[in-house]
Each structure stands twice: as structure tokens, then as C-alpha cells.
Amino acid sequence: MILFDKKRCLFHLQGKGFSYVFQVIREGYLAHLYWGKKVKEYRESSPLLFVNRGGFAPNPDPSDRTFSLDNIPLEYPAYGNGDFRHPAYQIQLENGSTVTDLRYHSYRIHKGKSKLKYLPATYVEHEHEAETLEIVLIDKVIGLWVTLSYTLFEKYNAMTRSVQFHNKGKENLKILRALSSSVDFRDDQFDLLTLYGSHTNERNISRHPLAMEMQVIESRRGASSLQHDPFFALLRKGTDETRGESYGLSFVYSGNFQAQVEVDQYHTTRASIGINSFDFSWLLTPKEIFQTPEVVMVYSDQGIDGMSQTYHHLYRERLCRGLYRDRIRPILINNWEATYFKFNEKKIEELADEASSLGIELFVLDDGWFGRRDNAKSSLGDWVVDKRKLPHGLNRLAKRIEGKGMAFGLWFEPEMVSPDSQLYRKHPDWCLHVPNRPRTVARNQLVLDLSRQDVCEYLIEALSNVLSSALIRYVKWDMNRHMTEIGSALLPPERQRETAHRYMLGLYYVLEVITSKYPKILFESCSSGGGRYDPGMLYYMPQVWASDNTDAISRLKIQFGTSIIYPPITMGAHVSTVPNHQVGRITPLETRGYVAMSGNFGYELDLTKLSKKEKEMVKKQVAFYKEIRPLIQFGTFHRILSPFEGNETAWIFVSPDQDEFICFHYRVLAVPAQPIRILKLVGLNPDYLYKDVNTGKVFGGDELMNVGITLPIEKGDFLSHMWRFKKYN
Ligand code: DGJ
Secondary structure (H helix, E strand, C coil): CEEEECCCCEEEEECCCEEEEEEEECCCEEEEEEEEECCCCCCCCHHHHCCCCCCCCCCCCCCCCCCCHHHCCECCCCCCCCCCCCCCEEEECCCCCCCCCCEEEEEEEEECCCCCCCCCCCCCCCHHHEEEEEEEEEECCCCEEEEEEEEEECCCCEEEEEEEEEECCCCCEEEEEEEEEEEEECCCCEEEEEEEEECCEEEEEEEEECCCCEEEEECCCCCCCCCECCEEEEEECCCCCCCECEEEEEECCCCCEEEEEEECCCCCEEEEEEECCCCCCEEECCCCEEECCCEEEEEECEHHHHHHHHHHHHHHHHCCCCHHHHCCCCCEEECHHHHCCCCCHHHHHHHHHHHHHCCCCEEEECCCCECCCCCCCCCCCCCCECCCCCCCHHHHHHHHHHHCCCEEEEEECCCEECCCCHHHHHCHHHECCCCCCCCCCECCEEEECCCCHHHHHHHHHHHHHHHHHCCCCEEEECCCCCCCCCCCCCCCHHHHHHHHHHHHHHHHHHHHHHHHHCCCCEEEECECEECCCCHHHHHHCCEEECECCCCHHHHHHHHHHHCCCCCHHHEEEEEECCCCCCCCCCCCHHHHHHHHCCCEEEEECCHHHCCHHHHHHHHHHHHHHHHHHHHHHHCEEEEEECCCCCCEEEEEEECCCCCEEEEEEEECCCCCCCCCCEECCCCCCCCCEEEECCCCCEEEHHHHHHCCEECCCCCCCCEEEEEEEEEEC
16 A cells, blocks of 8 residues: 655555655755554654754755755655765756755555556556656756656565656756665664675675675676676674565666665664666656666565565566466577587487486477587577588478477577677678777677667567477576677767667567567576576566576575575576586586576486486486476575585475475485484475375475475485375364
């Protein structure tokens, strides 16, 4: 419910479990009052906000030394009027000045949620699912209208924020900074939680106390990146998985972002997130509008798990879209680690025969099927089948794979061009570049300039040609380098710093067109693994190749960290060969299976090289995953033991009605003189009886959660266990 108290001009967004309150004060300033556990009514009146701190505090009203913008929590802080903390936005005028002054003008509350033009965002299917509040602020001197949008998803217990800048004045304005959300907390008693990583080592959890400083995570790479997820959470001291307060801010964007947490001189905390203002500006000519991407904000008083549950449900049901949103996902075999670039029709068919006999449902042909791509040095951009490798073309191959009872899927890296390609020779100005400078390659490739409409249209046509030419039921959309020399041949000098964001708008446009044109295709995004694992991509592609690291032990951390925000159904996870290609580790096939089964399951190895025993095991794994798939993909996922805190990892998947569950436990290294270890389950119904599917033994839900399961004592490294229970009447 969104409540408006006219007398106090106070807005109260009241979710299922949280309240978010702000108020118009004095001469139209917007003061932030509260974000936290739900209160029935917010009675505290604004004077309590003001703290009389004279020293160095600028006073907009000379007759009142108690009022200073630097001393109060603000909703969308400006630069230059006396608040010395970092601003949420900054605009440059034609006279060169960068001071603006937004004051409250009006508000509107309406049912539902409007689409964000050209940007991915959470959505509603029915108007009653959400309510939206729009606050209009105006800078009268320049005719700048700014609309702050807040949507409350009552059922999901979440809210979103975004901002629109509308130039209704006569002069050109230059946006130097336009963050999507800024929140002021009255104290600094928090830990900051972020997800960081690198290629093959994505989404590690970092948690540390706030200090008297500015802490920033960001991307300047032209993609949300492997290095930092566009997300952070503030956790109250002592918050753990199930207890304590967490405040999450997750940015629905796939490009450069900045997330900042500033603790000021009085120990208040300002937390904000949005498009990175580094190397960014946007020329807003009269009548033009600039829309920021949205931020999804989640408060939980039930620990980190409480916050994750909200993100999982909202992202699975109201961010992901399309046919596959509510459909179980196929078990796939990908040929990448089996063959890399070296394959031909015969090899692919052999792999497919083997996969189909084991019950696998989808065959994915990875990199190397087009142009003359025998290695990573050429052909990106030339999306024409390589007849040397596949003499009968894609359609016949797809049909033959269908004939074996499997669907056929294909890899693309649409956003790139190899200097050694027909496309680059024909259109050397179609890549990102700046005049008189070399074009820096990475993995021998350049980035296509998707800020250009003509390049976007070419891409749509090139992809459509392939997708319409064969029975393709799945696409892996890869992206394997970051941006350098960010500039566009078509943009005027004053708009060059718009290139990176215009690229994202172009990419979103291409994705919207392609995914709407081929609604039956399942799209999986990838960026050297999880390099663009962000909510923006999930809006178009409901699953992501979580990491190029397929080692089961490394994956424990990767999948655990990923689950802080993203639900398991979105995590591509494959069983690969041993020794593992990324880290050289040898792990049991059972453990590899149990780790990959905890996500969106598949295989990525040469099945023809497995022993008879291994093949039998794979067949059993595939059959087993088919049985438990609805539970894994649509159940509730809880973390139990963290790989970041010790030798063991455990997690559990519980069905939505709590009628069944499956729990996995992994121990990395063998422990001498092993002490007794108890695993206490979570998320069960304490009043239900549950029967162990393997042993037939019956336990109460309360017993399993409070007394727990005694873990077996075994010898060996990298061992794992699985327990599956069903409700017993
Ligand atoms: C990077 C991806 O993450 C891999 O899975 C594979 O598709 C390669 N690219 C192919 O070049």
C-alpha cells in the first residue's frame, strides 16, 4: 500500500514486511525518513530530523542556523547547495555551472507499473500486483523536471526505484551523473556485502564493516562484469543467514555501474547505485527525456536468506520472461570442453548419439561452426556455416539431432567482430574506436558499435538468417571481451561519452527484437561464463552460463555466491571431465553430478570417452535430475553451510508446499580424527513428517531442523551426500 498523508506531505510505501518513508519539508526539499521493518503508521514528525550542528553547515535560510541540507537525510540529493555528501545527480548548464536545485512539485499514485522505455525492468502481469508512486521535482531556473518513480510489489515484498530527467527548458543540459537510487541511513552500524570475482572465479562474497570513508564497487568495462556484481547489501551487525536485517540494492543494468556507500562526519550512511558517472555524460536538449535503469530494493529482517528469497521469487517470476519462465529447462550437452574448435559433422553426431542414449535432451553446438573459425583468431561477424566442418549445413544437422530425440542449440557471439573477418573488411568503422588511436584487441576481437542503429539492424538480420534457417531451439549468447577506445564514428564530439550507455540501449533493442521474433527459443546468456550475470540480461535470457570454471569444488563458491541474488534455475551448471580443464582437479563423478544438479543441469565433456560404468552413472544422474528438476528449478533454495567459511558446503531445495525436499552436502578435504558433525536442515514444515526416500525412515520436520542429521564419517577428498525426503502422511 502506498499511503499519502496530505497534512504532512508524507509518503509511506508499506510492503508486506517493510516501510519506506519520505516527506516534503520546508521549501520543497525531499527528506528521507525511514527504510526498515514495517510500521503501521509513521508518526515521527520532521522536526526530529533536524540536528543543530553549526560547524561548517551551510544554511539555505540565513535566519535559521539549525537547518542545513548537510545534516538531514535526503531522498535524491543534489550538488552545490550545502550537502557535502556525494550527490545522486549532477547537471551542467550552458553557462558551465553544475549547480541545480530540485524542489517538490507534485505526486501521482497509480496501480501497476509502467514499462521503462528501452530498458529491462521488473514488470507486472496484472495491475493489482503493484502500485507506483511518481514524485515530480522541478528546477525552475532551467526548466528541468525530474520524476522519481517508486513501485511497490506488495506480494514480493520488494520495491523498485528509477528516475526520469525531462528537459522542459530552453537550454541544452548535460547530465554528468544520474544515479537511480540514493538512500540515507541515520547511522553506520552496518557491514557491506558485495559479490566480486574474476574469470573462472565469479561472485565471491565479501563482507566487512563500514568505515569512515567512501566505499565503491563499480564497472568501467562496458559490461556489468566478472569483477563486481551490480549489487550490494548493507547488513546490520550480527546479521546471519536467518536472523537480522539486510538491505539489498540490485541494479537492473548490464553496463558500467557504480555503487557507493559513504559514511560521513556524523556517522550517517549514504548508499547509492546507478550508471557509472565515470566517462559518462548525456546531452539533454530541450524536450528530451533521459531514463535511468531501475534498482530493486529489498529489506529483510530474516537475515541474508530472507533477502535472497525475495530476489529469487521476484526475478524468477517478474523479471525473467517468455515461454521458459515457468517451464522446466532441458538437460543439455555442450561440445565446448569436449572438442573446442576441433570438430566435424561426424564427431558432433557421435556425441549426440551418446547423449541421446543417456537421456540428455538438448545438444548445444558451441563456438567454431561459422566462417573459418579454427581458433579464436577469426570470423566473428561472419555468421555463415563453415561447410568444411558441417558440409550439409545446420538444418540437416539440427534435423538429425531432432531425429535422435534431442533439440538442437547454437552458440553465437553477436556483439563482436574479428579484424580477420569479411564483416570487418567491409565495415571497419562498425566497431567501437576513437580517431587516430590503435584499436586494442582482446581475444583477437573488437566490439561492434551497438550505439549505431545500422549495426543493430545488421545484427538482427544476420542472426535472423541463421535462426530461421534451421530448427534451432536454444541459443547461447556469448560476449568475451570488455570495451576499450570507447567511441562511436557516428556520434558528435559532445555525445561521445554517451557511447557506452547507447551501446547498452542498442544491445537491449537487439535482444528485444530477437527474443520476441523467436519466442520459442530458449536463450542462455554468457560472458566468458558469468561476466554479465545481471538482472538486465535475465530480462531477455532466463538462464546464464554461471562460470567457465566447471570444477565441482570451485563451483561450490561460485554457485553459493550467485545464490545471494539469483535463483538456481538461472545458473547453468555442467558436469565436465577430470582432470578438470580449468584447475586440474580430479573429483568423483558423483560430486560433479551433485554440484551441477544444484543448478540448471548439463554436461560438457566427451561422452564417447567415458567408461561403461561412468556412462551408466551419467544415465542415472540424468534420470534422477528429471525426477527432482521441478524441485530444483521451482523450489525454495536455502544455503546451510558456507564454502567461504569452512571445509563444508550444504544447501537444500524445498518444494513450494514443503511436501518434499532434497539436501546436498559437500566436504572438500578429508579430515583426520573426524569429529561428529550435525547438519541442521532449514525451511521445512515443523509439523510435517518426512520419509527418507532411500532408507524409508521417518522424521519430523522439527526433528530434522533442530536435532539434525548426523553426517557420515568417510575417508576421501571431495565427497558429497544427498538426502531426499517426501512428506509422510
Ligand atoms: C566463452 C564461454 O564462456 C565458453 O563456454 C565457450 O562458449 C567459449 N567462450 C567459446 O569461445
